[in-house]
Amino acid sequence: MSQDAIAPDHRSSQENPRRRRRVRTRGSRTGRVVLLSVLVVLIAAGGTAYWLYSRLDGNIKGVDINKALGDDRPEKLPTSGQNLLVLGSDSRAGAENKALGGGGGVSGARSDTAMVVHIPEGRSRAVAVSIPRDTLVTRPECAGADGSSVDSANRVMFNSVYSQVGPACVVKTVEKMSGVRIDHYLEINFAGFKDLVDAIGGVTVDVPQDIHDRASGLDLTAGPHKLNGTESLSYVRTRHGIGDGSDLGRIGLQQQFLLALLGEVKSRNLLGSPANAYRIANSATKSLTTDEGLASLKSLTEFARSVNGVDPGSMETIMLPVAYDKTDPNRVVAAQPQARTLWKALREDAAIPESAKKSPATGG
Numbered sequence: 519m520s521q522d523a524i525a526p527d528h529r530s531s532q533e534n535p536r537r538r539r540r541v542r543t544r545g546s547r548t549g550r551v552v553l554l555s556v557l558v559v560l561i562a563a564g565g566t567a568y569w570l571y572s573r574l575d576g577n578i579k580g581v582d583i584n585k586a587l588g589d590d591r592p593e594k595l596p597t598s599g600q601n602l603l604v605l606g607s608d609s610r611a612g613a614e615n616k617a618l619g620g621g622g623g624v625s626g627a628r629s630d631t632a633m634v635v636h637i638p639e640g641r642s643r644a645v646a647v648s649i650p651r652d653t654l655v656t657r658p659e660c661a662g663a664d665g666s667s668v669d670s671a672n673r674v675m676f677n678s679v680y681s682q683v684g685p686a687c688v689v690k691t692v693e694k695m696s697g698v699r700i701d702h703y704l705e706i707n708f709a710g711f712k713d714l715v716d717a718i719g720g721v722t723v724d725v726p727q728d729i730h731d732r733a734s735g736l737d738l739t740a741g742p743h744k745l746n747g748t749e750s751l752s753y754v755r756t757r758h759g760i761g762d763g764s765d766l767g768r769i770g771l772q773q774q775f776l777l778a779l780l781g782e783v784k785s786r787n788l789l790g791s792p793a794n795a796y797r798i799a800n801s802a803t804k805s806l807t808t809d810e811g812l813a814s815l816k817s818l819t820e821f822a823r824s825v826n827g828v829d830p831g832s833m834e835t836i837m838l839p840v841a842y843d844k845t846d847p848n849r850v851v852a853a854q855p856q857a858r859t860l861w862k863a864l865r866e867d868a869a870i871p872e873s874a875k876k877s878p879a880t881g882g
Contacts, residue, residue: 570796571815577803580813583703586661586686592699597867599638601698603689604646605705606631606754607680607807630677630755631772633835634692634700638867645870646835647860648772649692650765651677653840654849658694660687675849685807695852696861702821703809710805711754712747715779717801720744723753723778726771731756750775766850766879769837836860836870841878850879 607630632649653676660683662668668683679688689700706714715721722744729738736752745753754775760767803815812818839856843849859874 574796574799574803575815577800577806578813578815578818579807580810581685581703581807583686583689583700583809584811586684587690587693591690592693592697592865594699594701595865595867597639599636599640599867600701601864602635602637602702602704603692603700604631604633604635605680605685605688605703606711607705607707632676632688632692634696634698634864636698636864644833645864646833647864648769648835648837649676650769650838650840650850651675652765652849653838654843654846654851655679655691655695657683657687658690660684660690696864698861698864702812703807704812705807706802707805707807708751710801712751713801713805714747714798715745715750716747717798718779718782720746721750721775721779721782723775726774727760729753729756729760731760750779766837766840766877836875837877839874839877853878 630651632651634647634649635644636647637644654673655676657671657674657679659670660668663684668687674682676691679691685703685705689703692698693700722742724742725738725740727740729736731737731752734752734756736749736756738753743749754768754772756771757765757768760771808818812821839853839860840850841853843851856874856876860870862868863870863874
């Protein structure tokens with residue numbers, strides 16, 4: 519998702535990570551259905567509507583990104599569309615998250631999955647750019663949680679910025695490395711991901727190859743498997759059981775899993791039942807953190823309606839082009855000029871050239 523809430527032939531995309539990934543998904547539409555179904559539940563509930571709404575609304579935590587970043591940000595261009603930074607966090611806060619964290623004595627939190635989702639002007643298509651967690655970046659000077667200034671630092675792992683300074687600094691780091699103005703921030707933690715999968719009764723995935731990950735205990739043969747919440751979390755987090763053990767190999771698994779999750783909801787018509795819709799929405803929102811602009815059920819619903827024209831069939835997910843670091847081959851750096859070209863296309867709401875999607879580091 520830990521950095522850690524997305525079809526073509528998944529098996530072939532895993533074997534060749536350089537291949538363009540076009541993902542035909544109803545992700546955006548399904549997300550809208552969940553929220554709108556919740557509103558239907560609230561209206562139908564009559565006298566209990568306020569209690570239900572308050573509970574779901576109170577689940578969502580907000581972070582005032584704009585206040586933390588101030589004016590030191592990229593310009594918002596008239597035709598730049600909407601840009602969301604979506605993080606999966608491996609927060610160890612709370613007993614449930616600690617139990618799911620793995621990694622022995624690891625503490626704190628890191629961003630395990632990170633995607634910049636760009637919805638162009640006109641909102642008929644969208645693209646999601648995954649940023650590998652092992653990418654070495656320059657962390658800009660940021661304001662800490664206590665308001666103190668945290669100095670800039672070079673060659674830090676992207677996923678460490680969250681634990682070192684916090685979510686606002688992750689947004690600032692992405693803006694500095696891309697020049698893309700981030701409009702909204704969404705984060706879901708370990709426990710929230712697990713509970714969401716369990717709330718829908720598990721997800722069936724077609725495992726592209728045998729996975730034997732001693733670190734997580736994940737042991738799967740190639741083929742279809744129905745995974746519960748804990749198993750699903752291990753699946754999207756596995757790195758030692760696939761590819762070269764880096765973060766690059768599992769990005770395709772994360773994209774595949776989200777497609778499977780959305781397909782499970784659709785095929786079983788889980789949102790057709792008000793009780794199921796509420797249970798799923800409760801699981802989805804109770805571990806959700808957003809920027810202040812989206813930190814309410816009403817705001818989330820209004821934003822969902824605003825992107826109603828996005829065609830899920832045109833949704834594309836790609837990985838930020840990276841190359842293995844010359845000093846530390848266990849880390850990667852943004853590959854140039856591909857990365858510059860990719861970010862420029864997003865800033866200008868332009869089509870992304872095929873050359874900007876080719877990554878020298880494949881994770882194979």
